[in-house]
Amino acid sequence: MSNEAPARILVVDDSEANRRMLVDFLTAQGHVCEAANGGAEALERLRSEPPDLVLLDVDMPQIDGLEVLETIRGAEDIPGVPVIMISGVEDRRVVARCIELGADDFLPKPFDPVLLKARVSASLWRKRTRDRERRLTEDLEEKVRALRQAEALRDAMSNMLVHDLATPLSVIRMNVELLALKQSMGLFDPDASRTGLDKISAASESLSRLVQGILDVARLESGQLNVRLSLVECAPLLADVAEMFAGPADERGSRIVVDEQVKGVRVFADEDLLRRMLQNLVANAIKYGGSGATVTLRAERNGDATVLSVSDDGPGIPDHALPHVFDAFYRAPSAGSTRWFGVGLGLAFCRLAAEAQGASISVRSVPGSETTFAVEFR
Ligand code: ATP
Ligand code: MG
Numbered sequence: 605m606s607n608e609a610p611a612r613i614l615v616v617d618d619s620e621a622n623r624r625m626l627v628d629f630l631t632a633q634g635h636v637c638e639a640a641n642g643g644a645e646a647l648e649r650l651r652s653e654p655p656d657l658v659l660l661d662v663d664m665p666q667i668d669g670l671e672v673l674e675t676i677r678g679a680e681d682i683p684g685v686p687v688i689m690i691s692g693v694e695d696r697r698v699v700a701r702c703i704e705l706g707a708d709d710f711l712p713k714p715f716d717p718v719l720l721k722a723r724v725s726a727s728l729w730r731k732r733t734r735d736r737e738r739r740l741t742e743d744l745e746e747k748v749r750a751l752r753q754a755e756a757l758r759d760a761m762s763n764m765l766v767h768d769l770a771t772p773l774s775v776i777r778m779n780v781e782l783l784a785l786k787q788s789m790g791l792f793d794p795d796a797s798r799t800g801l802d803k804i805s806a807a808s809e810s811l812s813r814l815v816q817g818i819l820d821v822a823r824l825e826s827g828q829l830n831v832r833l834s835l836v837e838c839a840p841l842l843a844d845v846a847e848m849f850a851g852p853a854d855e856r857g858s859r860i861v862v863d864e865q866v867k868g869v870r871v872f873a874d875e876d877l878l879r880r881m882l883q884n885l886v887a888n889a890i891k892y893g894g895s896g897a898t899v900t901l902r903a904e905r906n907g908d909a910t911v912l913s914v915s916d917d918g919p920g921i922p923d924h925a926l927p928h929v930f931d932a933f934y935r936a937p938s939a940g941s942t943r944w945f946g947v948g949l950g951l952a953f954c955r956l957a958a959e960a961q962g963a964s965i966s967v968r969s970v971p972g973s974e975t976t977f978a979v980e981f982r
Contacts, residue, residue: 610634611635611636611657612635612638612657613656616639616669626715626720629720633721638655642666643668646672647667654683659688659690659711662690662702669689669690684734688727689709690713821952824957831960834873834875838903838912839862841875842862846862846901849890856890857895858890860890865904866902869905878957882914884954886899899915899916908982913979915974917975921936921971930955964979
């Protein structure tokens with residue numbers, strides 16, 4: 605029996621002496637046995653708790669072994685249990701019929717213990733092999749399903765990315781063509797030219813931001829970005845970032861506040877990476893915080909950790925989206941901004957940049973109340 609779990613065997617025989625003999629013998633071999641005294645009871649047990657093997661007497665009154673076998677093989681609610689038929693009459697036609705009906709083996713009575721043991725072991729071994737193969741197949745099917753899903757997601761992402769690159773490019777092309785056309789027709793309108801050039805400039809800026817973002821994430825992912833750690837003074841850094849976004853915040857009627865406690869807090873980090881992380885977080889807070897939001901920047905000691913955070917009191921991020929916001933190209937479905945400069949790389953960059961500095965980034969959001977992205981250095 606090796607170290608496999610004991611097999612459950614159902615012995616079906618109308619003769620009590622035979623049942624007891626078989627059950628005693630198989631129990632002594634380490635199996636767990638149950639007995640049924642006829643076809644009806646056997647079918648009931650097979651349906652309620654299918655065993656690993658059935659020893660089935662052919663000659664029984666009312667429902668005989670052949671009928672039970674036929675029912676088992678035809679019933680959808682009884683899984684494919686191996687069946688060994690037992691009969692006192694070794695009639696070749698009966699044996700042939702058993703095989704035809706899907707029996708796994710045949711045993712003549714009276715029992716030869718060696719033969720009985722060998723056939724039971726062989727049947728159980730076949731069943732275990734089949735079960736193992738089925739589990740492997742199911743496993744494999746599950747993996748294939750997951751791979752297909754990942755592939756579909758990647759396809760969707762690259763489609764989105766191509767779209768994100770194509771939009772500003774076509775803005776540039778259209779405006780260049782328009783300017784060229786006007787010039788060739790001798791129509792020079794300084795105001796219209798200025799507007800066209802502004803559009804081109806804004807579109808090229810987002811295009812290069814997009815490409816820069818893709819390159820940054822790729823470099824961080826492949827560990828090709830040089831990280832230079834030094835002691836960074838948090839107060840001037842946060843003030844700089846706040847200052848940088850004062851204009852865009854003002855445009856949306858939002859404000860940026862740097863918390864008082866930042867004074868004197870220093871952190872061992874790569875200043876450039878940290879600055880770009882904070883820029884991404886503040887840009888998000890302004891973009892997604894909605895108009896009139898308050899964005900708060902903090903840096904504080906927390907035990908032996910230093911935590912820098914960006915909070916806003918905007919609509920926040922729904923629970924189902926939270927586990928994904930740091931994934932590359934992920935954009936929460938309810939996000940208000942449909943402008944083409946958001947591709948969902950900002951937070952992926954932040955996570956990779958945090959990891960590159962030995963820090964970690966996390967998010968907490970109570971929609972409508974407070975959303976906080978915190979970078980923790982230890
Ligand atoms: P990118 O930063 O590449 O320009 P993005 O801002 O869409 O694009 P991420 O910065 O990675 O991408 O943010 C991912 C998503 O997380 C956003 O699309 C937005 O749905 C959500 N999100 C991020 N910050 C906030 C926030 N402060 N409030 C609400 N939602 C947010
Ligand atoms: Mg962003």
